[in-house]
Each structure stands twice: as C-alpha cells, then as structure tokens.
Amino acid sequence: MAECCLEKYKELDKLFKIIAFDWDGTAVENRYADASSVVEKLGRLLKLGRYIFIITGTNIKNVTRQTGSLASPKIPPNLYFMTNRGSEVYTSKPEGNILVYSRIATDMENKKMDQIVQYVKKTIEENSNLSVDIIYNRLNRRKIDLIPEWADPPKSMIDELMLKTEERLERGGFKGGIKRAYNLLVKTAMLFGLENPKITSDVKHLEIGLTDKADSIKWILSNVAQNYGISDEEIIVAGDEFGEIAGFEGSDSRMILDNHSKISYISFGVEPNGVPERITHAGGGASCFENFLAMQISGISNI
Numbered sequence: 001m002a003e004c005c006l007e008k009y010k011e012l013d014k015l016f017k018i019i020a021f022d023w024d025g026t027a028v029e030n031r032y033a034d035a036s037s038v039v040e041k042l043g044r045l046l047k048l049g050r051y052i053f054i055i056t057g058t059n060i061k062n063v064t065r066q067t068g069s070l071a072s073p074k075i076p077p078n079l080y081f082m083t084n085r086g087s088e089v090y091t092s093k094p095e096g097n098i099l100v101y102s103r104i105a106t107d108m109e110n111k112k113m114d115q116i117v118q119y120v121k122k123t124i125e126e127n128s129n130l131s132v133d134i135i136y137n138r139l140n141r142r143k144i145d146l147i148p149e150w151a152d153p154p155k156s157m158i159d160e161l162m163l164k165t166e167e168r169l170e171r172g173g174f175k176g177g178i179k180r181a182y183n184l185l186v187k188t189a190m191l192f193g194l195e196n197p198k199i200t201s202d203v204k205h206l207e208i209g210l211t212d213k214a215d216s217i218k219w220i221l222s223n224v225a226q227n228y229g230i231s232d233e234e235i236i237v238a239g240d241e242f243g244e245i246a247g248f249e250g251s252d253s254r255m256i257l258d259n260h261s262k263i264s265y266i267s268f269g270v271e272p273n274g275v276p277e278r279i280t281h282a283g284g285g286a287s288c289f290e291n292f293l294a295m296q297i298s299g300i301s302n303i
Contacts, residue, residue, distance in 0.1 A: 004284030004285075009266075011264060018236070019045065029154060030155070041290060043075055050078070050296070052079050054067065057084065063083065070092060086103070086215030087211045089219055113209070114136070116188050117134050120185050123184060127173070128173040130174055140210040141209025144207075146205065177246070182199070182201055202251055212251075213251065217257055220235075236265070237255050241267075242269070242271065242275045268285055
C-alpha cells in the first residue's frame with residue numbers, strides 16, 4: 001500500500017460538512033476488521049455536526065456489525081448508511097436504523113438479471129475449460145465470480161487479484177480475460193433488454209444491477225445537501241477504486257458526477273493504474289483514511 005501523503009494536498013485544508021465514503025477497503029481493510037478506532041473518530045465528527053455517509057455494496061447488517069456503537073442517544077442523527085450499492089438508504093437513530101429509501105426491483109427485472117448472468121456463465125464455460133459461479137442473493141443485482149477459489153481477497157491485494165484472475169481465465173482457455181467477460185456481460189444485458197443496467201467489476205466479480213454508487217451520491221445531494229444548504233465545495237467523497245482496472249473503470253468511479261465539479265474526491269486505495277484527473281490519490285489504506293478523519297476533527301492538515 002502506498003505511503004499516506006495527505007500533507008501534499010492543499011485541497012484538503014478545509015472542513016467538509018458532508019463526508020461520504022466507501023466502507024470496505026477505504027474505512028476498514030475488510031468487513032471483518034476491528035473498526036473501533038475509525039468508529040470513534042466518526043462519532044466525534046458526528047458530534048461536531050458533520051454529515052457522515054457510509055456507502056457500501058453489502059447489506060445493513062454486515063456494515064453495522066462493525067459500526068454498532070455509532071447508534072447511540074449521544075450521537076446526533078446525521079449518520080446515514082447507503083447500502084446494497086445504491087439501492088437503500090438508512091438513517092441511524094437511537095432506536096435503530098430506519099429505512100428511508102429503497103429501490104424495489106420488479107419481477108421482470110429480477111427475471112432478466114437471472115437470465116443475463118446464466119447466459120454469461122454458460123457462454124464462458126462453453127468457450128473454455130472454466131467453471132464460474134453465480135451469486136444470486138444480492139438486492140437488485142447479480143454477480144458472476146470469475147475466481148471462486150479465492151474466496152475473500154482483501155482490497156489491498158487488488159493488483160495481485162487482477163493478475164491471478166487474468167491468469168486463470170487465460171489458462172482456462174478464455175482468451176481476452178476479464179475485459180472480454182465484462183464486454184460479454186454488457187452485450188448480454190442489451191440482448192435481454194434490461195433497461196439502464198449498472199455493470200461493474202471488482203476484478204473478482206462481474207456485477208449487473210439496477211443501481212450503483214452514483215445513486216447514493218445523487219441521493220445525498222437531493223435529500224441532504226440541498227435541504228440543508230450545503231454546497232458542493234463542502235462535500236468530499238472517498239474511495240479506493242476510482243482508477244481503471246483490467247481495462248475498465250473502477251467501481252468507485254461511479255461516485256464521480258460530471259455536473260458537480262466542485263465536489264472533492266480522494267482515493268486511499270492502491271490504484272495500480274492511477275486515478276482520473278479529479279481524484280486526489282493519497283493511498284495509505286484505512287489507516288490513512290483515519291488520518292484524514294483526524295484532520296477533519298482537529299481542523300488542521302498536518303497531524
């Protein structure tokens with residue numbers, strides 16, 4: 001993981017009213033890590049009146065298992081969980097997490113997503129000596145696991161994961177690797193007529209869904225920033241996969257909104273192929289993210 005170098009970036013020398021960030025890989029190394037230190041800092045920021053938005057592809061139970069102590073009568077109600085990759089929003093209250101937004105798939109949308117991933121799986125396996133898995137039990141999305149034998153690779157090893165996945169596909173006879181598989185999923189979604197599919201990859205998985213992280217950022221702008229008079233200059237969005245990976249955009253790049261150029265973006269990830277021009281690449285992983293939070297608490301850049 002790259003060295004944490006926050007002091008280089010003068011654009012971070014201000015206090016942000018809205019801090020939105022990807023959870024797994026940015027705020028914590030993984031969803032099983034001890035999150036007590038970052039949770040303590042988030043609690044302090046909430047008490048200072050900042051709005052905190054935790055963005056995750058997983059469900060509310062998985063993320064709140066690590067952040068449980070934030071749901072307290074002593075914590076102001078300005079904490080939000082943006083779960084299931086843009087499909088749900090929860091606000092945190094002392095009595096529990098309250099669902100305030102949910103995207104509900106139609107029966108036809110669910111059927112089409114099933115048909116699409118089944119077709120892609122069948123095509124890959126018929127054109128190679130490989131076996132790939134389908135993950136069905138995700139809200140409003142389906143996933144194809146390209147390397148099932150590597151069960152839970154950490155985000156910090158994404159460059160090695162990319163090499164291992166490409167090697168598996170190549171040795172299995174699926175020439176063109178991850179990029180070919182990704183393009184196959186895009187074409188198949190068009191073939192089955194799924195309207196406005198959101199297609200991403202974290203290298204291990206190909207994913208097709210009805211929402212993505214852009215929906216989370218749009219909800220923040222429409223329902224919090226606009227309602228409380230918070231300008232784009234007072235918003236920062238953090239992640240770890242903004243840059244291109246294996247020939248296509250990283251999953252966090254969906255959080256970049258072209259028509260909101262004053263929002264700040266920062267990556268704490270490895271980013272093996274660099275980041276888009278708008279992104280500050282701090283690197284340093286979850287510990288560097290904590291340093292950023294400490295900067296926001298103290299109000300200075302060098303800590």
